[in-house]
Amino acid sequence: MSSPARQLLALISTSLSTLENTCAEKGFNIPDLHAAFDPASEAFRADPVAGEAANVLGAAALQLAAIFLPPHVSLYHNVSGYVRSAATRVCIESNVTEILREGGPNGVHVNDIAAKNGLDPRKIGRFLRILANHHIYREIKPNVFTNTRISSMLDTLKPTAELFAHPEQKHENTPGLTAMTCHHLDEGYKSAAYTWETVSDPNTTDDTTDSPLSRWTGRKETVWDFYQRPENLDKYKRFNIGMHGVKALQPSDVCLKAFDWKSLAKGSVVVDVGGGLGTACLPVAREYPDLQIIVQDLPTVIENAKELWQKENPGALESGRVKLEAHDFFQPQPHRGADVFLLKQVLHDWPDASCVPILRHLREAASPTTKLVIMDILIPFACHDPGAHLGREIPGAVPKEAPPPLLANYGAVNELAYNADLTMLIFANAQERTVVEMDDLLRRTGWELTVVHRRNEDNTFSQSMEAIPVEKL
Numbered sequence: 001m002s003s004p005a006r007q008l009l010a011l012i013s014t015s016l017s018t019l020e021n022t023c024a025e026k027g028f029n030i031p032d033l034h035a036a037f038d039p040a041s042e043a044f045r046a047d048p049v050a051g052e053a054a055n056v057l058g059a060a061a062l063q064l065a066a067i068f069l070p071p072h073v074s075l076y077h078n079v080s081g082y083v084r085s086a087a088t089r090v091c092i093e094s095n096v097t098e099i100l101r102e103g104g105p106n107g108v109h110v111n112d113i114a115a116k117n118g119l120d121p122r123k124i125g126r127f128l129r130i131l132a133n134h135h136i137y138r139e140i141k142p143n144v145f146t147n148t149r150i151s152s153m154l155d156t157l158k159p160t161a162e163l164f165a166h167p168e169q170k171h172e173n174t175p176g177l178t179a180m181t182c183h184h185l186d187e188g189y190k191s192a193a194y195t196w197e198t199v200s201d202p203n204t205t206d207d208t209t210d211s212p213l214s215r216w217t218g219r220k221e222t223v224w225d226f227y228q229r230p231e232n233l234d235k236y237k238r239f240n241i242g243m244h245g246v247k248a249l250q251p252s253d254v255c256l257k258a259f260d261w262k263s264l265a266k267g268s269v270v271v272d273v274g275g276g277l278g279t280a281c282l283p284v285a286r287e288y289p290d291l292q293i294i295v296q297d298l299p300t301v302i303e304n305a306k307e308l309w310q311k312e313n314p315g316a317l318e319s320g321r322v323k324l325e326a327h328d329f330f331q332p333q334p335h336r337g338a339d340v341f342l343l344k345q346v347l348h349d350w351p352d353a354s355c356v357p358i359l360r361h362l363r364e365a366a367s368p369t370t371k372l373v374i375m376d377i378l379i380p381f382a383c384h385d386p387g388a389h390l391g392r393e394i395p396g397a398v399p400k401e402a403p404p405p406l407l408a409n410y411g412a413v414n415e416l417a418y419n420a421d422l423t424m425l426i427f428a429n430a431q432e433r434t435v436v437e438m439d440d441l442l443r444r445t446g447w448e449l450t451v452v453h454r455r456n457e458d459n460t461f462s463q464s465m466e467a468i469p470v471e472k473l
């Protein structure tokens with residue numbers, strides 16, 4: 001039996017050959033770390049063979065690094081996360097990526113970056129250099145930096161003149177991922193600092209107001225109360241732009257593949273509950289114009305949603321096929337007997353005690369044929385999952401496991417799922433759930449989990465689940 005390091009090297013070698021052959025055969029390019037990010041460069045990941053090869057490659061490379069780096073370096077990679085978060089926020093808020101984009105391939109000296117964003121050039125170099133160690137930015141000559149495929153994801157794509165003239169509009173009409181990173185690095189980062197004080201306090205309850213966020217703000221409030229305070233409306237808007245941008249992290253057809261929309265009869269009613277700007281339903285409305293779609297959210301979000309739909313699909317609003325409706329999901333659901341209730345990234349915002357009334361209101365409004373479609377992350381264990389704990393066969397319940405000696409869940413390749421889980425704890429005392437926890441929550445609210453749809457190329461981030469009403473509540 002060869003050593004774990006040799007086994008990992010063999011996985012890297014075979015996976016790279018598979019990836020190269022598949023890309024050559026199907027006309028995909030292997031990503032170039034030094035090229036600006038282009039969504040098309042991620043197309044290969046939708047191919048099951050290429051996507052799996054890339055996951056195995058990444059997981060094996062990270063595990064090899066864990067073997068060969070001094071353990072204190074690996075440990076400090078995590079312990080010093082605050083340093084890298086601080087450096088990343090400085091670069092984003094001071095528009096470094098956009099300055100480097102305009103500077104072109106020869107890079108920009110820190111003095112010239114400073115001349116544009118007004119920061120101390122000696123400090124800029126230090127922030128950029130620690131990020132360059134992780135291939136976020138590149139130091140091509142001493143104190144001269146340029147973008148990489150990773151840092152260019154932070155690009156708002158706006159001219160720097162516009163960003164400096166109107167900083168308050170930085171995120172408007174942008175791809176949105178930059179807004180999401182600012183949301184995490186601002187209110188997320190500050191709240192996270194209070195996690196230990198929150199979880200170790202015996203007076204902390206399971207209520208959503210007992211989160212590290214509320215300990216940071218010093219108010220017993222939900223994350224949504226926080227966002228609706230007048231002084232935080234700009235943060236709420238930024239968060240909603242960011243949610244729209246999250247689609248950049250997910251396969252573009254994630255909502256189209258979440259459910260067999262074509263199985264619905266003409267005129268079927270789909271209610272996107274807590275639908276935000278209606279991002280999930282935009283492609284569904286385009287692809288299935290015979291569906292009646294209602295996007296529900298809180299009033300301020302619905303106002304922002306109107307702007308988005310006016311731009312992206314004004315015809316759907318004018319014809320009445322799509323309605324944008326203010327509705328509080330803690331109140332009875334007005335659309336009784338809808339064909340589909342969609343809950344995308346909603347349940348993960350709430351602890352079980354709050355999910356129960358949300359799900360019960362939908363159950364009370366359901367007809368016997370209503371389907372509940374949930375799009376949330378299902379958290380895999382970091383070990384082999386024997387799958388016996390559900391007590392019945394649910395197709396798709398057990399995730400595909402990585403080949404040994406990799407961690408069964410592909411380890412940090414799927415880090416975003418575990419990040420999201422703890423982000424939910426930090427903002428709302430909430431969580432992403434394992435399939436067992438989700439099954440239990442649904443049973444308690446009159447639903448039965450019938451199937452989990454998993455995409456081959458993505459084990460954790462874009463599953464959807466279907467549930468049907470059980471006879472009695």
Ligand SMILES: C[S@@+](CC[C@H](N)C(=O)[O-])C[C@H]1O[C@@H](n2cnc3c(N)ncnc32)[C@H](O)[C@@H]1O
Nearest residue numbers: 243274275276279297298301327328329344345
């Ligand atoms: C994580 S976002 C998900 C948005 C959308 N489903 C998506 O995936 O793009 C959660 C949404 O729940 C909404 N929300 C929070 N409390 C609500 C309530 N009581 N009633 C309706 N929507 C609410 C928020 O405004 C936010 O848009």
